[in-house]
Every structure is written in structure tokens, then in C-alpha cells.
Amino acid sequence: MAQWIYSDARRAEAAGSILPPDQADFAAEVPVLVIGGGGCGLTAALAARETGVDVVVVERDRSALGTTAMSTGLIPGAGSRFQREAGIEDDPTLFAGDIMAKTHGRTDPDMAAFIAEQSAVTVEWLADSHAVPFSLVDTFRYPGHARMRMHGTPNRTGAELMGALHAAAERAGVDILLEAPVSHLFAEADGRVRGIRITRPDGGTEDIACEALILACCGFGGAPEMVAELIPEIAGATFFGHPGNKGDALRWGMTLGAAAADIHAYQGHAGLIHGQGIPLLWAHIIEGGIQVNLEGRRFSDETRGYSEQAVDVVAQPDSVAWSLYDQRRHDVMMEFEDYRDAIRADCLRTAGSVAELAAVTGLPETALAETLAGVEAMVAGAQADPLGRDFGGKPPLAAPYYAVKVTGALFHTQGGLVVDRDARVLRQDGAPLPNLFAGGGAARGVSGPSCWGYLAGNGLVSATVLGRAAGSAAARQVLEALS
Secondary structure, three states: OOHHHOOHHHHHHHHHOEEOHHHOOEEEEEEEEEEOOOHHHHHHHHHHHOOOOOEEEEOOOOOOOOHHHHOOOOEEOOOOHHHHHOOOOOOHHHHHHHHHHHOOOOOOHHHHHHHHHHHHHHHHHHHHHHOOOOEEOOOOOOOOOOOOOEEEOOOOOHHHHHHHHHHHHHHHOOEEEOOOOEEEEEEOOOOOEEEEEEEOOOOOEEEEEEEEEEEOOOOOOOOHHHHHHHOHHHOOOEEOOOOOOOOHHHHHHHHOOEOEEOOOOEEEEEEEEOOOOOEOOOHHHHOOOEEEOOOOOOOOOHHHOHHHHHHHHHOOHHHEEEEEEEHHHHHHHOOOHHHHHHHHOOOOEEEOOHHHHHHHHOOOHHHHHHHHHHHHHHHOOOOOOOOOOOOOOOOOOOOOEEEEEEEEEEEEEOOEEOEOOOOEEEEOOOOEEEEEEEOHHHEOOOOOOOOOOOOOOHHHHHHHHHHHHHHHHHHHHHHHHHO
């Protein structure tokens, strides 16, 4: 586990954020409190409200969007009715196998199985019970997934997904307190949380009591000192995540005695458009595109995954690369609003020949021509890729060419508090804390110990599945205490 991650000063600071209940002046009480209004938090709140239990979400920002709003909003669901309607055969066992394969067996197999088992159930629950307008992404398959199983809203954006969740929360009667960052938890010596302290916009504080607390306030990607200490390989990359990801859940949980695992895990992205903060959809690579450095040379097998590729991009001169593809790949990506944003921002460069491509990118023409000729030979099977990529099954690149300058980015961390199938936060010995739950980036994900275990959609499927589990279990605990 990871008790060693804090310096003495930071451990003391974390301990200071947990106060005894006799120091609270509770102005209100609510059965279930959720810290964090992103995808995990709102999913948890919806699940709790279904039982009839009152729930309040506290969010530090002026609007509850979280990390989810910065994503494509895609959730993998294995064996969903959307897949069946498209004639795709899939099941949770296959999905769990994909998770274990991507992590080289270095994640919790029970949690991988649970996430996979609940993936399609959660997607269908959000669609059928809460009117989230999901459809299946059936134009391409993400690396590591044996089937097309990504589900998204019409424009394939996280902001659109959050809009649907907000509408569902309003219909369900979920109360959301905005501009209410949490500064302290109130807890007994045995780890039972009695409430929280929030800071209001005018600087005043308010203490709110609760019977169960759900941590849905993501990870520590927005805490540079923690990133530098725990995942230094990506510390120099652009952070493209929610700035509120300060590691609060990790600090609170561990101070209360919780176990943490896979602290070095994270999701990177090798296609953040340079200078724009718009992610370039990885379909351009999946469908046969490539990345080259400023020397016009490829430098890795791009198809391993966009997370691990981020480290390789950051290691290139000026920490940038050029993503190269063509009209066919461009057409595939037009389904996604993020890509249309990139077009509106004038991020794309087009060329009718290799010479013109070199001119619009500033890449050396000779090296670029050699690289493209080599890729064409690999696609034709005339030579093997020395970097290990399999170019089979995709047509070669052809003019007109497209080019986008990108950098590597850190999107969010994947390690966190250890939880069980009810999203209860567990102690070092495996026993649950009395009334503390966690999901999303606050909890340990299923991406293994590093960046290479991240499978597309791992973040959102964990957020929604564990959010739903946390909301249901927390509400159930409250109701059982009343009976």
C-alpha cells in the first residue's frame, strides 16, 4: 500500500483536515453527502435518490462538470442492448479479459470482473432510467478492446454527457451546492465520518452533518508536487484535467486509515493539440495514421495506446509530435465534436503531396518521404516495422494528407483508495471504514500500476459503475440504520 507517499509536512497537513465532531457546528444534516459533482458524483447521487434517501452533492466550482466534461464522454459497456441491436456479440467475461490483458494481470481481477459485469447494466440504467441519450460508437474499435463497446451521447462529448446527468439529477430532486469547496471532514477516532466543512464564496464556513459520505472528487493530477513525486515521467507534460483534482480524497482517506493502491497509475494522452487544449481523437492512429517527431521520423508503436504513447511524445524534441493521416481517417473522426472543434480552431494542416506536407509542417522533406514510404511498405507487407507495429488490415495513407501538431498530456490519475464492490473504502487489513465510500478518480481504478494499463474508457466506466454502487450502498446503509 502507499502510506509512504507523504512527506512529514504533507502528512501533518492532511491530518489537520480531519477534525473531531465536537469541533463542528452543524447547521444542517443530510443522509448522504457526495463530494464532487462530476460523472461519478452525479451517478452516485442518482443511485441514492432512487431509494428515496435525500442526497446533497457539494461541488467546489461554479458549475458541476468535473473531469468528465473534459472527456469524450464514452463509456464501455459489454453486452449492452445497443451492441445487440448492432449485431455485436460481447459479454463481461470478454471485457474483463481485455482489462486484465492490458494491465498484464496487474490489477485486481475481482474488481475488473465487477466493473465489466456492471458496465452494460450501468449504461442501460443511465439510458433507460435517466434519459441519457446513448448510442454505440460503431465506426472504429479502440486499442485493447476486443469488441466495439463504447457508448456516447450524440456529439460524443463529456460536456454533453454531464448535461444529461444534470437534467436527470434535477428531475430526481438531487440538491447540488456549487462554489462549496470542502476544507475539513469531521470524523470519530474509529474513522466514522460525521460531516464536512465547506467554504462559501464570501469566505464564511458551514458545517453539514451526514450519515454516509461518498468521495467523488477525483485524483491528484492537478497537484503538481504529488505528480512530480509519484509519476515523475509525466510531470513535464501538460495537465489536461480538472484543476480541482488536488488529491483531497486520497489525503482524507489515508488519514482515516484507508488503503491506497496503484498510486503511480494514470491516463496520459499523446494527442493533445499543441497550444489549443483540444484532444485529437485517437481514431486517426487506430485507423492507420502515424506520429513523427520534428525530425520526420516515427519513434514508437503508436497503436499500443494513447496513454503510454504520451510519455514517448513528451520525450521527443520540444515534447511535440505531428500526427499524420489522410482523408479517409479525417472522415471517420468527423463524428466527434472535439474534432470539429479542432477544425474550427484551424488546427489542421492539409497537403496534396509529401513535399507540400513537409512545407506546411516544417518537417524535413527527405526524412518525411522516407518515413511515409516505409509505412507504405509495411502496410503492403513488404517489410516489418522495427518498432513493432502491425500495419496490416488498414489501407495505406494517401493524399490529401492531414497533419496536426500535438503534445503529450496527463489527463487524470488512476490510482486511489481501495474499495470493494459496494465502493466502500477499505482499511489496510481489508475491513471497510464505517461509512465512507469512493468512486471515480478517488478510488483505485482497473488500470494497473502505470500508464500502460489504461484501456480506453477505464476512467468513465469506473466512475459510473462505482458511483452507482456507492450511491446504492450508502443509501442502503442509511435505510438499514433506520429500520
